[in-house]
Amino acid sequence: MATERLTVAGIELEALRLGQGPKLLLLHGFDTIAPDAPFLELLARRYEILAPSVPGFGRSPRPDDLCTVYDLVHLYLALIARLGGAAHVVGFSFGGWLAAEIAAASCHNIAKLVLVDALGVKIGGRETRDILDIFNTHPREVMKRRWHDPRHAPDYNALPDDALVQLAQNRETLCLYGWQPYMYNPRLNRWLAQISVPTLVLWGAEDGIVAPAYGKSYAALIPGARFATIAAAGHHPEIEQPRAFVDAVFGFLEH
DSSP: OEEEEEEETTEEEEEEEEOOSSEEEEEOOSSOOOTTOHHHHHHTTTSEEEEEOOTTSTTOOOOTTOOSHHHHHHHHHHHHHHSSSOEEEEEETHHHHHHHHHHHHOOTTEEEEEEESOOBOOOSOTTOOOSOOSSSSOHHHHHHHHOSSGGGSOOGGGSOHHHHHHHHHHHHHHHHHHTTTTTBOTTHHHHGGGOOSOEEEEEETTOSSSOHHHHHHHHHTSTTOEEEEETTOOSOHHHHSHHHHHHHHHHHHTO
8 A cells, every 4th residue: 555645626635545456536525534544455355446635635736725615526537537437436425525526516427426425416405404513513412413333433532643643634624625505516416417427325324424315315315326334333434344335346347
């Protein structure tokens, strides 16, 4: 596995690259993808993985004038164009929102799309909160809603100071991109119908951040999309059930 620096449209990105095979672009969620995550190594047995850190996350600096999901969509469209040939795109949570926006804008150079417990759309009525507000909910409740088995959650008390600073920076950046309205684009529902590549919407069956019913409605907005759940998993099925997650992804990408 190698960590590298990419420059796309004049913007510097930190990225993980590993494996060989067809290209698979991973877009992270609330936090960057851990280099030692078991699902990452499993995916890399058949695919060349590229997992960039969103500007402002990890060690990807954020230019002052880059502050919206719109900016990120154009950044990643430029990155995909540089990959050479069609790539599969997998987005987790916040990254699933980005992946959906990217594919709605242009499916050129995207082979297949996987949205994992994705944010980004409004399903319920005006007074319905589709997505748990992780910033204004007690941390114990967020933990409960985020994980099927909290033993998979990071132990923040054990993190070194630099990791805690990085975590705080990630949260601040997430808030910048997705605060108003909270973690969705009111226009995206309409434009999901423009996605023209095979799509899998994959959900943790016990997700309390965005419920499976939200995911099923999300899939219904994308022409021909499949919806599937992973048992005994919350908002991060790739972490709680890495083998089941990878089997589902392989089964979709390779058939």
